[in-house]
Amino acid sequence: MRVAVIGGGQLARMMQEAASALGIPLAALVEARDGSTGQVVPDAVVGAPDDEDRVRALAERSAVLTFEHEHQATALLERLQAEGYSVQPSPAALLYARDKLAMRRRLGELGVPIPHWRQIRSETDLEEFLAQHGGRAIVKTARGGYDGKGVRAVEKSEEVGDWLEAMAAGGVELLAEEQVDFTCEVAALLARRPSGELRTWPVAETRQVDGVCSTVLAPAPDLDDRLAARAQEIAEQIAVGLNVTGVLAVEMFLSGDRLTVNELAMRPHNSGHWTIEGATTSQFEQHLRAVLDLPLGDTTPVAPHAVMVNLLGSVHEDPRHAYPEALGRYPEVKVHLYGKEVRPGRKLGHVTAIGEDLAELESRAAGAVAVLKGVE
Amino acid sequence: MRVAVIGGGQLARMMQEAASALGIPLAALVEARDGSTGQVVPDAVVGAPDDEDRVRALAERSAVLTFEHEHQATALLERLQAEGYSVQPSPAALLYARDKLAMRRRLGELGVPIPHWRQIRSETDLEEFLAQHGGRAIVKTARGGYDGKGVRAVEKSEEVGDWLEAMAAGGVELLAEEQVDFTCEVAALLARRPSGELRTWPVAETRQVDGVCSTVLAPAPDLDDRLAARAQEIAEQIAVGLNVTGVLAVEMFLSGDRLTVNELAMRPHNSGHWTIEGATTSQFEQHLRAVLDLPLGDTTPVAPHAVMVNLLGSVHEDPRHAYPEALGRYPEVKVHLYGKEVRPGRKLGHVTAIGEDLAELESRAAGAVAVLKGVE
Numbered sequence: 001m002r003v004a005v006i007g008g009g010q011l012a013r014m015m016q017e018a019a020s021a022l023g024i025p026l027a028a029l030v031e032a033r034d035g036s037t038g039q040v041v042p043d044a045v046v047g048a049p050d051d052e053d054r055v056r057a058l059a060e061r062s063a064v065l066t067f068e069h070e071h072q073a074t075a076l077l078e079r080l081q082a083e084g085y086s087v088q089p090s091p092a093a094l095l096y097a098r099d100k101l102a103m104r105r106r107l108g109e110l111g112v113p114i115p116h117w118r119q120i121r122s123e124t125d126l127e128e129f130l131a132q133h134g135g136r137a138i139v140k141t142a143r144g145g146y147d148g149k150g151v152r153a154v155e156k157s158e159e160v161g162d163w164l165e166a167m168a169a170g171g172v173e174l175l176a177e178e179q180v181d182f183t184c185e186v187a188a189l190l191a192r193r194p195s196g197e198l199r200t201w202p203v204a205e206t207r208q209v210d211g212v213c214s215t216v217l218a219p220a221p222d223l224d225d226r227l228a229a230r231a232q233e234i235a236e237q238i239a240v241g242l243n244v245t246g247v248l249a250v251e252m253f254l255s256g257d258r259l260t261v262n263e264l265a266m267r268p269h270n271s272g273h274w275t276i277e278g279a280t281t282s283q284f285e286q287h288l289r290a291v292l293d294l295p296l297g298d299t300t301p302v303a304p305h306a307v308m309v310n311l312l313g314s315v316h317e318d319p320r321h322a323y324p325e326a327l328g329r330y331p332e333v334k335v336h337l338y339g340k341e342v343r344p345g346r347k348l349g350h351v352t353a354i355g356e357d358l359a360e361l362e363s364r365a366a367g368a369v370a371v372l373k374g375v376e
Numbered sequence: 377m378r379v380a381v382i383g384g385g386q387l388a389r390m391m392q393e394a395a396s397a398l399g400i401p402l403a404a405l406v407e408a409r410d411g412s413t414g415q416v417v418p419d420a421v422v423g424a425p426d427d428e429d430r431v432r433a434l435a436e437r438s439a440v441l442t443f444e445h446e447h448q449a450t451a452l453l454e455r456l457q458a459e460g461y462s463v464q465p466s467p468a469a470l471l472y473a474r475d476k477l478a479m480r481r482r483l484g485e486l487g488v489p490i491p492h493w494r495q496i497r498s499e500t501d502l503e504e505f506l507a508q509h510g511g512r513a514i515v516k517t518a519r520g521g522y523d524g525k526g527v528r529a530v531e532k533s534e535e536v537g538d539w540l541e542a543m544a545a546g547g548v549e550l551l552a553e554e555q556v557d558f559t560c561e562v563a564a565l566l567a568r569r570p571s572g573e574l575r576t577w578p579v580a581e582t583r584q585v586d587g588v589c590s591t592v593l594a595p596a597p598d599l600d601d602r603l604a605a606r607a608q609e610i611a612e613q614i615a616v617g618l619n620v621t622g623v624l625a626v627e628m629f630l631s632g633d634r635l636t637v638n639e640l641a642m643r644p645h646n647s648g649h650w651t652i653e654g655a656t657t658s659q660f661e662q663h664l665r666a667v668l669d670l671p672l673g674d675t676t677p678v679a680p681h682a683v684m685v686n687l688l689g690s691v692h693e694d695p696r697h698a699y700p701e702a703l704g705r706y707p708e709v710k711v712h713l714y715g716k717e718v719r720p721g722r723k724l725g726h727v728t729a730i731g732e733d734l735a736e737l738e739s740r741a742a743g744a745v746a747v748l749k750g751v752e
């Protein structure tokens with residue numbers, strides 16, 4: 001029943017906490033033995049996701065191969081799958097989380113609501129798109145982007161001159177999307193088994209700062225029941241349409257009554273960290289159950305509200321130095337630190353608060369993060 | 377901030393799950409590299425608790441030395457403490473969890489309510505005690521007992537003839553206690569920091585089968601507020617009186633309105649496993665915070681009721697073979713398996729259910745255990 005995960009960051013680390021509880025052995029292919037995952041997984045092998053020997057060796061001794069990020073070697077995974085190994089999600093599905101052009105095309109075919117977009121093959125393409133969309137657009141590299149990287153809001157094509165040059169040189173594909181004036185951003189989270197069972201968590205609101213997720217509120221406080229059901233329906237349509245297995249997070253813009261899909265992640269996602277304490281089954285446990293094709297767990301929240309705030313960078317050399325103050329002032333919050341060295345803006349951990357009074361929970365979680373960050 | 381724990385069973389395993397979340401490195405001295413703890417702790421060293429070189433090496437590179445069982449080498453721990461290492465709980469406190477004679481004497485001095493008892497130095501002593509207590513007694517070995525081992529209910533001294541012989545040979549100390557006709561058994565759980573802060577969880581009812589904990593209900597459903605407060609008060613008196621640090625579990629008998637202390641454990645305890653999902657802070661997280669002298673977490677339950685049922689042995693070669701049925705029929709329960717090989721009656725895992733309807737929770741948790749055990 002061993003699960004092999006490719007990736008050595010905080011997501012595989014939190015997967016291990018759930019795997020340990022369930023008595024499921026986890027093996028990880030990690031970037032560094034002393035990284036976030038390597039610190040807590042005895043069965044960690046150092047290697048790159050495209051290192052065929054190492055990935056194959058992991059697959060051979062595991063029941064399933066899964067991932068904590070989308071930057072995988074598609075051809076290698078396709079070979080393994082063709083040889084009969086269980087790869088969850090499948091490389092065919094994973095492509096849509098890895099390549100924004102492929103994702104936009106496929107979601108368009110499925111009739112999923114998405115922002116206006118077009119592939120950019122020249123500066124002229126981009127200038128036309130800008131002219132058609134009020135002089136504003138979001139330009140994205142098709143691959144390699146995350147946490148605001150590979151995404152730029154532009155008004156002039158010169159603002160992505162470097163990308164256009166790289167594209168001309170054949171290294172990069174680009175797309176432009178309308179800049180959606182959203183009321184808020186929401187994320188619909190679900191898990192799906194190869195045999196079809198699917199369970200959704202309540203839709204959460206995500207708040208970004210400089211393109212990076214800062215705060216998650218679950219359930220999304222300003223989403224009415226009809227729109228929440230619609231967001232879940234869209235996510236289910238994507239899960240089934242793309243044959244996603246494991247956890248799927250669908251990030252969406254809400255503009256008035258209009259929901260449009262922004263990004264997909266086929267793995268546990270920052271917008272679902274609240275489920276560790278806030279739901280009967282966490283996204284990490286559910287991902288393991290789903291990729292092993294085991295029955296999924298109940299996703300009911302255990303409290304009316306959950307608030308999760310990311311710890312992005314810290315003034316402290318080590319945020320644990322602030323534990324006496326943070327834990328002392330906020331005994332009700334749950335602190336998660338990922339065992340990473342401090343770098344400016346780096347995701348070092350998160351804090352979750354669950355309970356009945358949303359404003360109080362926000363204040364507690366943000367307060368604890370401020371102390372760990374050293375800005376209070 | 378490394379915590380070193382001596383012991384390689386399920387308690388250190390579950391400590392690791394909490395340590396990982398908090399970003400606290402855990403090092404463990406384990407019986408076997410592939411044992412319950414060794415499977416999930418990369419920094420596991422194989423060795424015995426009385427292996428001075430290995431224990432000392434662990435202490436030297438850790439902020440604190442702690443334990444998952446009481447069977448420690450007191451003299452070694454005293455030396456390390458005298459040299460300035462942080463040993464939590466201290467060897468002086470730990471002795472009272474390890475030696476039932478020392479515990480009874482000390483609790484008697486503190487005025488804590490305990491059953492009638494006496495040390496047994498001869499067959500005559502035991503016969504006198506039996507005569508004074510209606511012909512019934514519980515005889516215990518002072519050291520080495522757990523889960524019903526080292527404890528016998530007797531009516532005649534011949535029933536412990538082997539122990540009396542061992543005692544005469546100088547290997548064992550014995551005590552006799554009155555056989556308390558209890559209404560139920562309860563456990564008061566708390567944690568205490570070296571600097572004095574102390575937090576209690578709600579008192580739980582524990583149900584034993586053949587001397588082994590089978591089911592825990594938290595809060596204890598039949599304990600009125602006054603008795604629950606009295607049980608907590610007794611546990612606090614013991615924690616302060618014995619200078620306990622870390623988690624303390626005090627098992628008590630309730631006979632009508634009379635509470636008497638049965639056993640002590642100075643570590644996370646089976647009666648507190650419900651806190652993983654059932655309380656804001658679990659006993660495993662709290663133990664780490666306490667031994668590191670960090671502020672303690674809130675102990676408020678997250679649901680009105682929690683029920684925990686142990687998985688003791690299994691008809692299955694591997695209880696995970698029953699996951700499809702157990703998880704499918706009971707999506708709301710949380711299953712914990714400890715990575716142990718099946719042996720008759722062995723503690724292989726536990727199942728917790730939290731919610732509002734106690735009878736339903738009992739039925740679910742016991743139902744999932746029955747499937748994992750293969751008896752349903």
